[in-house]
Amino acid sequence: MTPVRFVVALILGALPEVVGSDAVLVYPLHYRHRHRPPAGPQFPYRLPTPQRPQRETPSPRAHAPHPQPAPGAQRPLALHAQHAPQTPPGDCPAGGPWVNVTDFGAPCLRWADVPPLLERLPPADWAPLRGQRHNFCRSPDGAGRPWCFYRNARGRGDWGRCDCGHGAGPASPVLRLAGGSSEHEGRVEVYHAGQWGTVCDDQWDDADAEVVCRQLGLRYGKQAPASPFGESAGPIWLDEVSCSGRETSLLQCSRPPWGRHDCSHREDVGVACAPRGEGHRPSLGFPIRLVDGENEREGRVEVFLKGQWGTICDDGWTDRNAAVTCRQLGYRGPARARAMAYFGEGRGPIHMDNVACTGSERALADCLKQEIGRHNCRHSEDAGVICDYFGKKAPGTGDKAPVPSACGLRPLHHRQKRIVGGKNSLRGGWPWQVSLRLRSPRGDGRLLCGATLLSSCWVLTAAHCFKRYGNSSRNYAVRVGDYHTLVPEEFEEEIGVQQIVIHGAYRPDSSDHDIALVRLQGPDGQCARLSSHVLPACLPLWRERPQKTASNCYITGWGDTGRAYARTLQQAAVPLLPRRRCEERYPGRFTGRMLCAGSLRGHSRVDSCQGDSGGPLVCERPGASWAVYGVTSWGYGCGAKGSPGVYTKVSAFVPWIKGITKL
Incomplete structure (x- = not known):
């Protein structure tokens, strides 16, 4: 040890940690079943003398009885609070739960593992706690609120206050993975107000999964569908969680209040983590995510820079850029670029412009050609991608999935939710929406009116849509399966008009009887290709109110x-x-x-x-x-x-x- 380091360590009270050679006793994470969290291990508490700590043997761990899991069921991995029977002055009340997380959810470090260099000086003399091999919150001087050390997002030691939680549960939410085949994967559940509950998948991505795994003490994480892990019977506690990926606790991430959601348990999130010490995740520059897509493989590309999520301008945005983006996210199939805010306009800064990938780069950070934040764009030019893209369906083949035979069904509306605060729909969410357009030999005719698909061959619209250009069928075409008007879509099709039927009582100088029917070109029942993105709406009953x-x-x-x-x-x-x-x-x-x-x-x-x-x-x-x-x-x-x-x-x-x- 250099003299300088020795002096710094001595000043910060870490000398025993630096020069000591005591064996380190590791307290592992404990596994619990999906019932009320049982009492944790009981530890006597004694303030040690300021001298170098003696080796201590922890008292036997006494567990409260709890039901055994079903045979073959995996115990969920949980991060939970500890309990102690005695309470020194200034610590948590007698009979209350010991806590080992700060009031914003960061896991406490063991007092023996406090690094010699700290971000801030702690609030009181903590010399009596040096070398202690537990990580319970303490108030060394018996005065203020208990606190503990934790490791912040920069990896440096810091400290935070703890809330002893004067109720029947831990002060900060405990976390567990339930229903998985191993302790490293499962449905994400948090403990709040005396109950285990789930997290909804709105806005959920790999950055959120990373934080969950970090809080559980595991290496890294990736989002996983929760369906293999079963549905919870408890409440849905969290929704629209948005982490940067650098937080130490899920509670540090942006989110609405507890219990506020618009989800069902079909939208519970799951994660798959790697055990600590296994695997290696190479640095790939800044975090990226896909937002507001139809599924997790597509969306607006957002990058995390300067502490904030932002978008990429579509200047020069090509399939090569999309390929690198998808590769960084772990997808290996074909990738397609989407421009002009195809997945809706983002918020916040536009971080990047004129991205130029060759297609062979490992990460988007390798493709930057100009300064971060420099651009001449608006959010109407936000770039997006579709990963694992397998091309447009050949005519007549339709979807791989069977097409529903009933009307009025929305197969794709149980997905990631709407753009928060916006009005953009989701692609395929309204499969009967079609558009009436002026016919053009290039297929880019002007949009005139909206319309509703009633069957493969019939469309419902307003009679006044034909006032300006007449009712000759040669003037019009109908586009089905459209979402973004300037981008050719996988399910998009433009079909000629065979017949226009305007209600006989309609008069151009009146708004009454404003209704018309359009017959598409093609054999009966085979005009528009029905798919998950192209389906008819139902008609109401006659005189239904x-x-x-x-x-x-x-x-x-x-x-x-x-x-x-x-x-x-x-x-x-x-x-x-x-x-x-x-x-x-x-x-x-x-x-x-x-x-x-x-x-x-x-x-x-x-x-x-x-x-x-x-x-x-x-x-x-x-x-x-x-x-x-x-x-x-x-x-x-x-x-x-x-x-x-x-x-x-x-x-x-x-x-x-x-x-x-x-x-």
Whole structure:
């Protein structure tokens, strides 16, 4: 030891740790079943003298009885609080739980393992605790709140206060992996308010899994589907957890309050960790993640730099960049780049621009050609990727998965949730949404109106969509399976129009009877290729009143968002309003063949707008099927205060629709 290090160690009270040769007794993590956490081992507490500590033999560990697991079941790995029968002054109350985590969830270091160099000086003289081979929180001077040392995100020693938890549980959430085939994998469960509960997978990625494994004392982690680990019967405690990957505890990550979620146990998260001392994870530069994709293999690319998640501009973004991104994330299949905020616009900084990979790099950090943070972009140019991409389906082959035969089903809506605070839909989430476009030989005709797929060959829209360009079928095409209007999609198809049927009572100078049907080109039942992304909506019953039979209503479309026409399909929840609201606002114009809908109070106004005309207003019915109750028709302005949107009431026209389509 150099003289300088010896002096620093002496000042910080770590001399016994530096020059001592005592054997280190390691207290392993304990395994518990998925019941109430039993009492931990009992340790007598004695303040040692300031001299060099003598070797101590811990008292026998006394475990409270608890039920045995089923034969062959793996005990979940848990990080839990300890208990002690006696309480010195200034420590946790007698009979209460000893804790070995700080009040923000960082695991305490054993007092014998405190590093010689500390980030900050501790609040009190801790000489009596030097060399102690436990990691329980203490108040050495018997005055302030107990505290302990922990290792911070930079790997340096630091200290934090502990909350003794005057209730029946540990102060900080304990953590365990349950239901796995080994103690290193399983469903993530946290202990809070006396109960074990799960974590929902909204916004969950490998950075969150990394923190879970670190908190459990394991090497590194990767997210894993929770379905093999079984469903929990307890509460869902956490949702939308967002870690940077450098935290020492899950509680240090951004998250909503305990118990606030919109999930089911089908969305529980699982992780797979590597045991400490096994494996090696090479440094790959800054962390990256995929956000707001249809599944974990796709999404907007975000990178963690300067303490903040940010996006990448799509200037020069190619499939080679996508290949490196996917390789860094552990995917080995083909990769495809997506530009123009295909997966929605991000928030926060734009960290990178003009990324230039050759395709052979191990990490995106190897592809940087200009300074971090330097760009000339907006979030409308955020880059994305699709990993393990296996190309567009050949005509007539459809999905590998069987296509549902019933109408109104959304096979892909049980996925990662919506963009937080945004209105972008998820790709494939509204499979009946189609668009009516001007026909172009290049397949890039102008968007005119939205529409709803009723079957493989029939589409429902508004009659006023044909006012400007007439009702000649040669002028139009219908695009199905679209999501981003400027990016060709795997399930996208543009089909010619064979016939246009406008309701006979519609008049161009009126908004009544604003409904039309479009017959697509192709043999009966074989016009549009049905798939998980292309499915028909159901029709309502004749004269059905959706205000009484339906709930959870949405409007969708690519219309004006207030700044420009949307590139990605937008969605918005919209309440159905009493008809008197529209009768009062539109005297003499609102009829019994119309629906009144919209949320028009204050800053939360929701309405359809130009470009959404003809699109669907759909509501979920009992039995989880969706029916088209409205066709976007007219209104005063877009989301103008006190001016609800008006929709053609589809239930009033069911006999007319069925008479033409034979549905």
